[in-house]
Amino acid sequence: METTLTLKDVTITYDKKPALEQVSLSFPKNRITAVIGPSGCGKTTLLRAMNRMLEEEPGAAVEGQILLNGDDVQKLPPEELRRRVGLVFQTPAPFPFSIYKNMTFALRYYGVQNKERLDAVVREKLTLAGLYEEVKDRLDKSALKLSGGQQQRLCI
Structure with missing residues (x-):
């Protein structure tokens, strides 16, 4: 079965104390995969490692290899990786703006200014999110x- 994301011997530490050790797993392409477990077992830590958010935290370190469609995520620019691997946390964190501005923030950042285009994207994406x-x-x-x-749903 073809995989989208593969972890090979991934160990994650905080201040040199292991949070996860020697995790190897694959996520099948075009499938929904659930990561479940008790509170504090490392689910969020694992997900944050997948799109390199952990490198933003002082004292956090990731060893091993994480591949996205065969590409080592460490070799991808963080912006590109995070466009391809998004996270929505248990507690959502929308920007303190209007619903519309939340939905158009990234588009405007990347230069989209056409109001009709922005309106169409807002309607399409909010519809997809129900x-x-x-x-x-x-x-x-x-x-x-x-x-x-x-x-x-807005954050998704």
């Missing part, structure tokens, strides 16, 4: 006013 019908009349309202579940 959120458009719930918020279509209040896109100018703060994303922080959404329920927790709605904030998660």
Whole structure:
């Protein structure tokens, strides 16, 4: 079976204390894979290692190899990797902007200014997340006013 993401002997430490040791696993292509376990067992740590967010934390270190479609994630620019491997945490964290501005932030950052294009993308992506019908009349309202579940779908 073809894989999208492969971890080989991955060990993660915080201040040289192991959080995860010698993890090897593969994520099949075009499949949904759940990472489950009790609180504190390292699920989030593992996910943060996959898109190199751990390197932002002082004292955190990742050893071993993580491959995305055969490419070593350490050799990819972080921006490219994070475009390809996104994370939505248990507690969502939308920007303290309107729903619309949250949805268009990245597009505007990368130079998209056409209002019709922005509107179309907002509608399309909110529909895919099952959120458009719930918020279509209040896109100018703060994303922080959404329920927790709605904030998660917005972040997705």
